[in-house]
Amino acid sequence: MSATTRKARVAVVGCGGWTQGWHLPNLAHRTDAEVVAVVDPTEQPGVGGCVPSICAPMPEVAAKYSARWYKSIEEVLADNDELKLDGVLCAAPHQVHAKVGTAVLEAGLHLLMEKPMTADTTEARMLLDLARSRPTQAFLLNNTANWQPGTVAAYEAVAAGKLGAIRHVNAVFAAPLEWLFGGDTWWAKPQGSMVGNGFGWGQLSHTFAWIFKVTNLTPKAVFAVTQASEKTGADLYDAITITCTNGATISVTGVGACPDKGFKVLGNWIFGTEGMMSYSGLAGSDNVKISAEQVAAEGGKRATPHLELWRNDGTHELGPPVEFEHLDQVAAPGSMDAWLKACLGQEYFVGAGPLEGLKSVATIEAMYRSAQSGQMEQVRGCEGLEASMVQGVVVH
Ligand SMILES: NC(=O)c1ccc[n+]([C@@H]2O[C@H](COP(=O)([O-])OP(=O)(O)OC[C@H]3O[C@@H](n4cnc5c(N)ncnc54)[C@H](O)[C@@H]3O)[C@@H](O)[C@H]2O)c1
Structure with missing residues (x-):
């Protein structure tokens, strides 16, 4: 299959309110992406998050999106010979972004990270330096406003x-x-x-x-x-x-x-x-x-x-x-377009x-x-x- 017709194989890490309300529906509407793994340590995700009321248990999430449920990024990456991932989207709470981001970048995958990049300056600098050492991988932040045409x-x-x-x-x-x-x-x-x-x-x-x-x-x-x-x-x-x-x-x-x-x-x-x-x-x-x-x-x-x-x-x-x-649950934000383009080897814009x-x-x-x-x-x-x-x- 050519780079333009195949689907990007992606994992979504952190399956709480934002992921279940926006990221997974957005990905499901796309013809260029396939969610092969969903990652969350808890059977009932999203407790204490932005919209716990819309969060289904992980077995249901995995079944709905025909993806495998993993409990950690390490378990996913250990299975990557089989999963053959192109990219990872991280929507776990801010304080675990650095750990997930580091593992994803070191595994050679394209990363779409939720905002804020981390909530710790030392971690943020470490991630920037790591990204600089891996210029062929996309590391995009889901500051969706930055991809709006006006921006x-x-x-x-x-x-x-x-x-x-x-x-x-x-x-x-x-x-x-x-x-x-x-x-x-x-x-x-x-x-x-x-x-x-x-x-x-x-x-x-x-x-x-x-x-x-x-x-x-x-x-x-x-x-x-x-x-x-x-x-x-x-x-x-x-x-x-x-x-x-x-x-x-x-x-x-x-x-x-x-x-x-x-x-x-x-x-x-x-x-x-x-x-x-x-x-x-x-x-x-x-x-x-x-x-x-x-x-x-x-x-x-x-x-x-x-x-x-x-x-x-x-x-x-x-x-x-x-x-x-960008709050649309059907049309994906420009950040997701850019990340999937990177996953498929295409040119993309770095909004953030x-x-x-x-x-x-x-x-x-x-x-x-x-x-x-x-x-x-x-x-x-x-x-x-x-x-x-x-x-x-x-x-x-
Ligand atoms: N771009 C936006 O406009 C926007 C909007 C909402 C939320 N967000 C971001 O999305 C992230 C998640 O927010 P939320 O309200 O959906 O949170 P949430 O608490 O609802 O969901 C986070 C999920 O991550 C899981 N988790 C915790 N540690 C993990 C780990 N080590 N590995 C994998 N999963 C782990 C939790 O169990 C939880 O289910 C935050 O960083 C937030 O800033 C961005």
């Missing part, structure tokens, strides 16, 4: 110098997630070596991966003040100031408890020496799917938000619609990889340290990252 257009505009040198970024991300960070979940308490847990690891990992992909800035120091859920201690409100290695600054607002209207609120503004950019609107299930009829019924008062560029030379560009996280992963992990870890110390904290683990890795389309 790609923003990245290309900045890379083409349309904004000049980036001097400041202002980002707001607000989500109705008090049930997750104020609830009885592992998302609300530090696990393993994590310094803090809550909206930072859970959601700002999307915002930071977007900022670092689009701007290629490298964080240097972080000052943060956070407010916690009284019930769990998880951060629900984050006010963050970041300085970068080139002197640019980033200001981020995170809100984990806003009114639930079925969407998240997104505001990303980038200011450069030659112009500014806005990628702001509503993100989530209702996202930009505000119909033309609805806009008309509201007297045209609300327009669908798009990427916008204003330059000092007076020019203005309107780009693709603003979309952020270990570079954005490390910068995001290091920034969030410094955010929690700063919130605890009351001081500006130096970002660790990002030494020598400038101009370090291929960022666009990769051909293996």
